[in-house]
Amino acid sequence: MTKNHHLREYSTFQALMLVLLRVSIGWHFLYEGLVKVFNPDWSSFGYLMDSKGIFADVFKYMATHKDILQAVDLLNIWGLVLIGAGMILGLFTRLSVSCGILLLSLYYLSHPPLAGLQYIFPQEGSYLIVNKTLIEIIALCLLLAFPNSHIAGIDRFFQKKNK
Amino acid sequence: MEKEERKKKVKEEAKEKEGRLTGPRVIGRRDVLKGFATVPFLGAFAGAWARKRHIERELKNNLLEVVHLTAEPADIVPVAINSKPLRLGIIGFGLRGRHLLRATGHAEPQWIDDAKASAASNRLDTSYEDFMNQEDLNVVINGVCDVFNIHAEEAVEAGANIFRQGKGGKMGTVPKRYRTYKELIASPEIDAVIIATPDHWHAPMAIEAARAGKHVYLEKPMTWNVPETYELVKAVKENNIIFQLGHQGRQTESYIKAKEAIQKNILGKITLVEVCTNRNDPNGAWVYPIHPKAGPDNIDWAQFLGQAPFHEFSLERFFRWRCWWDYSTGLNGDLLTHEYDSINQIMSIGIPDSVVASGGIYFFKDGRTVPDVQQVVMEFTKHDLTLLYSASLASDRQRGKVIMGHDAHMEISDRLVINADPQSTAYSEKIKQGVIDPVVPIYSFTPGKKGIDGVASATEQYFASRGLLYTYRKGRRVDTTYLHMREWIHCIRAHIQPSCNIDQGFEEAISAHMATIALREGRRVYWDREKEIII
Numbered sequence: 001m002t003k004n005h006h007l008r009e010y011s012t013f014q015a016l017m018l019v020l021l022r023v024s025i026g027w028h029f030l031y032e033g034l035v036k037v038f039n040p041d042w043s044s045f046g047y048l049m050d051s052k053g054i055f056a057d058v059f060k061y062m063a064t065h066k067d068i069l070q071a072v073d074l075l076n077i078w079g080l081v082l083i084g085a086g087m088i089l090g091l092f093t094r095l096s097v098s099c100g101i102l103l104l105s106l107y108y109l110s111h112p113p114l115a116g117l118q119y120i121f122p123q124e125g126s127y128l129i130v131n132k133t134l135i136e137i138i139a140l141c142l143l144l145a146f147p148n149s150h151i152a153g154i155d156r157f158f159q160k161k162n163k
Numbered sequence: 164m165e166k167e168e169r170k171k172k173v174k175e176e177a178k179e180k181e182g183r184l185t186g187p188r189v190i191g192r193r194d195v196l197k198g199f200a201t202v203p204f205l206g207a208f209a210g211a212w213a214r215k216r217h218i219e220r221e222l223k224n225n226l227l228e229v230v231h232l233t234a235e236p237a238d239i240v241p242v243a244i245n246s247k248p249l250r251l252g253i254i255g256f257g258l259r260g261r262h263l264l265r266a267t268g269h270a271e272p273q274w275i276d277d278a279k280a281s282a283a284s285n286r287l288d289t290s291y292e293d294f295m296n297q298e299d300l301n302v303v304i305n306g307v308c309d310v311f312n313i314h315a316e317e318a319v320e321a322g323a324n325i326f327r328q329g330k331g332g333k334m335g336t337v338p339k340r341y342r343t344y345k346e347l348i349a350s351p352e353i354d355a356v357i358i359a360t361p362d363h364w365h366a367p368m369a370i371e372a373a374r375a376g377k378h379v380y381l382e383k384p385m386t387w388n389v390p391e392t393y394e395l396v397k398a399v400k401e402n403n404i405i406f407q408l409g410h411q412g413r414q415t416e417s418y419i420k421a422k423e424a425i426q427k428n429i430l431g432k433i434t435l436v437e438v439c440t441n442r443n444d445p446n447g448a449w450v451y452p453i454h455p456k457a458g459p460d461n462i463d464w465a466q467f468l469g470q471a472p473f474h475e476f477s478l479e480r481f482f483r484w485r486c487w488w489d490y491s492t493g494l495n496g497d498l499l500t501h502e503y504d505s506i507n508q509i510m511s512i513g514i515p516d517s518v519v520a521s522g523g524i525y526f527f528k529d530g531r532t533v534p535d536v537q538q539v540v541m542e543f544t545k546h547d548l549t550l551l552y553s554a555s556l557a558s559d560r561q562r563g564k565v566i567m568g569h570d571a572h573m574e575i576s577d578r579l580v581i582n583a584d585p586q587s588t589a590y591s592e593k594i595k596q597g598v599i600d601p602v603v604p605i606y607s608f609t610p611g612k613k614g615i616d617g618v619a620s621a622t623e624q625y626f627a628s629r630g631l632l633y634t635y636r637k638g639r640r641v642d643t644t645y646l647h648m649r650e651w652i653h654c655i656r657a658h659i660q661p662s663c664n665i666d667q668g669f670e671e672a673i674s675a676h677m678a679t680i681a682l683r684e685g686r687r688v689y690w691d692r693e694k695e696i697i698i
Contacts, residue, residue, distance in 0.1 A: 023204045152200035
């Protein structure tokens with residue numbers, strides 16, 4: 001059985017839910033990105049400087065090197081926008097979702113919600129090891145496991161012929 | 164038969180299915196619909212986004228109607244490089260003297276090496292970069308004077324370091340070391356002097372320099388006692404010199420904005436101002452390090468004492484002079500003056516009508532005579548205003564610099580935040596309409612930030628208030644001491660008076676002396692405006 005053949009086995013409800021999950025995560029990424037695009041003063045400096053955990057030094061290194069920081073800001077802002085738009089439209093979805101996982105993993109690693117770590121940025125909830133970033137990462141992994149842009153999404157037009 | 168037919172049918176179906184998957188792909192209407200099925204979400208997003216932007220813009224415009232501050236720091240006039248270099252002398256090369264000489268572009272080679280090393284190990288330490296970026300002010304250090312030989316020699320090294328090099332680097336002409344301040348001031352090689360000595364020497368040196376026609380940059384506080392205050396004002400005015408008092412806060416951008424906010428009556432009637440200078444480390448409590456090589460053989464103790472009462476040679480008193488009234492003006496001269504001057508800059512309050520003060524030596528029981536905890540209350544009856552100053556040298560809890568008005572209050576640091584008062588009369592309509600929320604600032608300003616608006620996000624404010632925002636991205640940071648020194652040098656060349664001139668200095672000195680008298684005599688002290696005397 002081919003992969004795509006298998007896809008067609010989703011029930012309507014399953015397909016609908018998968019697409020909704022994809023679109024809503026895409027919406028979240030797109031908004032986070034656009035907010036930063038329209039705020040000329042936004043910088044990841046403060047967030048990176050507040051990093052904790054075993055990779056903290058790496059993130060602080062990024063923050064304190066002007067050129068790296070500029071690149072990080074640019075990649076983050078436009079990464080969020082493109083990933084978001086891609087996921088909503090179902091365009092280059094595998095790539096978008098994979099990049100999203102990478103980006104969120106960096107956020108998670110810079111601010112791991114481990115016992116004993118305190119952050120300047122106030123959190124809106126209470127987390128231990130599992131936080132919303134981690135759940136969003138897992139949701140994106142789920143989208144990789146259950147692709148759906150071939151059902152509803154522009155990727156449908158690029159669907160390759162199967163042998 | 165039926166079985167065969169069924170088999171055939173299944174085969175055909177399979178073939179058909181296979182064909183559908185492997186045959187040439189045809190994009191049908193169904194495909195187009197499904198392919199673009201999620202595009203409407205993007206449309207919905209755009210709609211929601213546009214609406215949000217609209218609401219934010221409306222809110223901002225509404226706030227701008229209430230608070231619209233436009234003041235910018237005065238443009239810095241370029242240094243006249245082709246003019247003759249200004250010939251400076253420096254008296255006093257302790258902690259502050261070093262900073263002031265760096266502000267003129269001259270650092271000790273050792274400082275350069277240390278700053279470089281510090282920048283290498285800590286990327287956030289930009290002091291080396293900032294110093295190297297400092298513009299050449301076209302000045303030359305021609306003379307130095309310090310009663311401690313080692314400091315004097317370091318001053319000579321710093322003055323010669325015109326190429327801003329580390330140890331072993333290329334040096335320029337070595338400035339002359341003068342044994343006494345009188346010789347330095349009298350020298351025809353000196354046009355202007357920087358004075359960074361202990362408090363009890365400020366006025367005598369500045370008066371001498373003014374009488375010799377030399378321009379003066381004098382560290383705060385302006386004077387050590389009341390009589391010399393009048394004498395210094397007279398000397399500066401009669402000799403028409405350019406005088407700058409060392410309150411570098413005059414250059415702080417947020418103070419300039421704060422002044423505009425007050426002028427535009429955004430706070431309503433202001434009745435109370437609270438300032439605070441808490442610190443909690445030995446250095447902050449004036450327990451400065453004692454130089455390991457210092458001793459009676461390399462310190463001119465008699466010259467250090469000057470007009471102070473006689474005391475046997477004491478390394479402690481020499482290096483930690485701020486702890487004794489004999490040489491110091493205590494918290495009033497060291498820290499209250501900065502706070503007072505900033506409020507005087509912002510609100511033009513002048514000299515208080517009366518002052519009470521209290522305090523004690525509650526933490527540093529090290530033989531000092533100057534209190535380490537102190538409160539001062541100044542009344543300005545003409546302005547219907549009280550200024551409350553409080554300080555502890557044994558707590559780091561900051562209470563901020565807050566100006567409280569009937570309609571709004573303003574907290575000033577390097578940032579500026581204005582919040583409307585829930586009971587405000589002027590903003591009651593806007594509060595009712597929901598345009599103003601007293602919990603959310605109606606105005607916030609962070610230096611270096613491009614946009615100025617009242618709707619900075621909570622995150623932004625959170626980071627900014629901890630100094631984590633805009634530190635790196637928005638160009639280089641500039642040292643206010645450098646700006647203050649630069650202003651003085653510019654004013655000398657342009658023959659105009661600088662921002663912290665002798666009149667501002669007079670108000671600073673008298674206000675601080677009133678607080679000291681109130682504290683030491685345990686009484687309420689008054690200012691007689693007509694006779695211009697403290698009673």
